[in-house]
Amino acid sequence: MKVLLQDKNGNPPGILRSECVDPIPHLFKVIIKRLVGWHVLPPSCIPDSCIVNIYDEGDCIPPHIDNNDFVRPFCTVSFLSECNIVFGSNLEILGPGEFSGPVTIPLPIGSVLVLNGNGADVAKHCVPAVPTKRISITFRKMNESKLPLGFIPESDLQGIEPLPYGESRSLSPLTTLSHTIRQSILGASPSENKNGRGHYSEPVPRVCQIEDENSRNRTDNLSKSVSRDGTSHIIRERGNCSESVSSQGPSEITTGRGTYIAPVSRASPSENRNRAESYSEPAPRVGTSRIRRDGGNNSELVSSEGLSENSGGRGTFTSLVLRTSPSENRESRTDGYSKTFSRDSASRNRRERGNYSEPVSSEGSSGSTNERGTYTTTVSRESTLENRGNRKVIDGYPAPVLRDGTSLVRRERDNYSESVSCEVPSENKNGRGTYSEGLSGETLLHSRNGTGGYSEPVLRNSTSRVRKEGSNYFEPVLSDGQPQNRSGRGAYTPPVSRSSLPENRNWTRGYSESVLRDGASRIRNERGSPVSSEVLSPNRSGRDGYTILVSTSFETPSGNRNRTRTVGYSEPSSRDCTSRLRGEIDNYSEPVSREGPSGNRSGRGAYTKPVSREGLSDNRNSRGSYSEQDWNGSPSENRRGFHERGYNHLDPNQFSQNFLQHFDLRRLGPLKEQK
Numbered sequence: 001m002k003v004l005l006q007d008k009n010g011n012p013p014g015i016l017r018s019e020c021v022d023p024i025p026h027l028f029k030v031i032i033k034r035l036v037g038w039h040v041l042p043p044s045c046i047p048d049s050c051i052v053n054i055y056d057e058g059d060c061i062p063p064h065i066d067n068n069d070f071v072r073p074f075c076t077v078s079f080l081s082e083c084n085i086v087f088g089s090n091l092e093i094l095g096p097g098e099f100s101g102p103v104t105i106p107l108p109i110g111s112v113l114v115l116n117g118n119g120a121d122v123a124k125h126c127v128p129a130v131p132t133k134r135i136s137i138t139f140r141k142m143n144e145s146k147l148p149l150g151f152i153p154e155s156d157l158q159g160i161e162p163l164p165y166g167e168s169r170s171l172s173p174l175t176t177l178s179h180t181i182r183q184s185i186l187g188a189s190p191s192e193n194k195n196g197r198g199h200y201s202e203p204v205p206r207v208c209q210i211e212d213e214n215s216r217n218r219t220d221n222l223s224k225s226v227s228r229d230g231t232s233h234i235i236r237e238r239g240n241c242s243e244s245v246s247s248q249g250p251s252e253i254t255t256g257r258g259t260y261i262a263p264v265s266r267a268s269p270s271e272n273r274n275r276a277e278s279y280s281e282p283a284p285r286v287g288t289s290r291i292r293r294d295g296g297n298n299s300e301l302v303s304s305e306g307l308s309e310n311s312g313g314r315g316t317f318t319s320l321v322l323r324t325s326p327s328e329n330r331e332s333r334t335d336g337y338s339k340t341f342s343r344d345s346a347s348r349n350r351r352e353r354g355n356y357s358e359p360v361s362s363e364g365s366s367g368s369t370n371e372r373g374t375y376t377t378t379v380s381r382e383s384t385l386e387n388r389g390n391r392k393v394i395d396g397y398p399a400p401v402l403r404d405g406t407s408l409v410r411r412e413r414d415n416y417s418e419s420v421s422c423e424v425p426s427e428n429k430n431g432r433g434t435y436s437e438g439l440s441g442e443t444l445l446h447s448r449n450g451t452g453g454y455s456e457p458v459l460r461n462s463t464s465r466v467r468k469e470g471s472n473y474f475e476p477v478l479s480d481g482q483p484q485n486r487s488g489r490g491a492y493t494p495p496v497s498r499s500s501l502p503e504n505r506n507w508t509r510g511y512s513e514s515v516l517r518d519g520a521s522r523i524r525n526e527r528g529s530p531v532s533s534e535v536l537s538p539n540r541s542g543r544d545g546y547t548i549l550v551s552t553s554f555e556t557p558s559g560n561r562n563r564t565r566t567v568g569y570s571e572p573s574s575r576d577c578t579s580r581l582r583g584e585i586d587n588y589s590e591p592v593s594r595e596g597p598s599g600n601r602s603g604r605g606a607y608t609k610p611v612s613r614e615g616l617s618d619n620r621n622s623r624g625s626y627s628e629q630d631w632n633g634s635p636s637e638n639r640r641g642f643h644e645r646g647y648n649h650l651d652p653n654q655f656s657q658n659f660l661q662h663f664d665l666r667r668l669g670p671l672k673e674q675k
């Protein structure tokens with residue numbers, strides 16, 4: 001593969017230090033503060049740049065790895081519509097906007113995807129042609145040694161600290177981020193997430209009601225949220241950086257001075273582009289594994305190999321654990337996204353079953369067992385029927401009653417499960433730690449123990465943790481060290497006191513690993529941090545803050561059962577590296593910005609225009625960093641439209657206006673119509 005070490009203008013990959021972009025909009029700062037306050041990003045990675053990718057229907061971002069001029073972890077927040085993101089070291093371009101890779105992860109609206117470790121540095125990622133318009137904002141911190149010349153840090157973004165955990169019943173930041181990160185991030189001010197003592201309590205979901213509505217309404221609400229801010233919201237990269245991306249070669253990126261980095265539409269090597277084979281399913285149902293962390297706090301989307309048990313027999317199972325704010329979000333979330341954890345990390349119940357590990361609400365939720373004897377936190381559809389009458393039903397799904405009165409409902413969709421929690425009367429709990437009458441006592445018990453015999457302990461103080469690993473449970477970890485939580489199945493490990501949690505759990509540094517059905521293994525960091533992905537040893541160093549999903553057998557299910565364990569995690573054995581998840585290798589990508597050929601990643605624009613599906617092969621360069629040999633067609637042709645749309649050199653207000661148009665679909669109509 002031909003690798004360009006510089007773009008058309010002679011710029012090397014990475015941050016363009018001499019470039020200047022607009023300052024970060026106020027609303028973005030609000031988001032950043034929450035990302036850090038809620039432990040999604042560590043204080044060492046406070047974003048000082050960002051990219052706003054605006055996708056029209058059919059647009060995509062080819063395989064790439066975010067340049068290392070940006071520190072890890074970094075994250076991306078999704079808006080407007082859900083789409084998939086594909087990870088893998090070998091991502092193929094099967095056609096315009098059609099990429100195939102070992103791991104496909106859905107990005108729900110409002111979710112935050114954190115990339116770290118190998119997930120950010122080894123695996124590539126790409127966004128196949130989106131089904132409908134979508135916007136994502138990628139927040140990254142520039143490496144200090146790569147800061148744009150004359151770069152002046154935003155004073156109000158300095159010294160942001162993670163909010164301290166609140167007490168007992170309050171949810172921990174580590175447990176609240178979620179799909180609703182959007183609503184929380186956009187709908188409340190940081191201070192509102194603190195309790196009277198200045199502790200983190202819970203995000204205030206001002207727009208939670210939106211969650212009960214359809215995407216359009218959500219969009220509307222998003223608009224409102226944005227509008228509420230009254231400032232020039234979104235988009236625009238703060239005069240912090242711009243980056244250039246050459247059309248090929250690993251790691252090209254650039255940043256410039258400002259805060260934003262422009263467009264990021266990295267294309268994959270030419271050889272991967274024009275494949276004749278038709279590719280009907282971008283996201284292989286089986287063989288996808290996903291991990292998502294919505295925040296440094298443990299909101300994770302974890303999916304794994306097509307474990308029928310865990311996915312209700314529908315193939316790929318994914319457990320989506322999103323953080324949300326406890327109260328409001330619970331009642332209102334209906335589209336399956338909601339939270340799951342409790343306030344302190346200890347309260348997270350996590351279960352790692354043969355094929356997946358999944359967070360379980362700390363309040364004691366826990367799971368239900370499916371009829372196949374497989375433990376799953378997810379409420380199976382089967383059980384739904386029988387439990388429906390006794391449980392709170394959210395969007396058609398029953399909500400297990402948690403001890404503290406909260407309930408958790410998870411449902412499974414094609415490829416993933418979503419958890420939805422909601423509040424339920426405390427009377428619905430008995431004193432045994434199980435569930436009782438009221439809402440679903442018997443039914444719940446039935447659901448839980450009917451098959452797998454798994455009874456999940458629910459500590460009254462909601463600080464229990466449950467974990468199941470394979471056939472064994474790795475259980476309860478009470479925050480107070482109490483050993484009450486055990487299923488009695490014999491497969492449990494003794495309760496582990498909170499303080500000793502890491503050491504007692506598994507191999508190493510707090511990771512617990514489970515082997516996926518197809519041989520893939522998964523590792524999770526109980527401390528709740530990130531979610532990394534790939535399996536390469538470097539990234540599995542066991543550093544805090546991320547979960548590692550190792551899935552090595554997507555393409556060769558039968559041959560991936562051999563694992564090589566390395567410090568706390570297993571090494572994938574497949575040669576094709578399909579075990580990688582979430583990485584971003586700057587193989588290069590080619591952004592196509594609305595500003596035109598030379599505008600990609602220039603940092604002038606706060607956003608990037610993903611590559612259009614139709615013009616995939618033509619649209620990939622950013623700053624002209626493409627090679628004629630590799631790119632057929634004229635880039636400018638594909639970008640013309642953007643030029644004409646006047647996205648270039650907009651002043652903040654004008655820029656905002658344009659940006660808002662994309663959000664307020666109700667008022668302004670479909671984005672398409674605005675062209």
Ligand SMILES: O=C(O)CCC(=O)C(=O)O
Pocket residue numbers: 051053061066076078085107125127135136137138264
């Ligand atoms: O749109 C997304 O979710 C991903 C964007 C991305 O990969 C990037 O900005 O580098």
Ligand SMILES: [Fe+2]
Pocket residue numbers: 064065066125264584
């Ligand atoms: Fe990226």
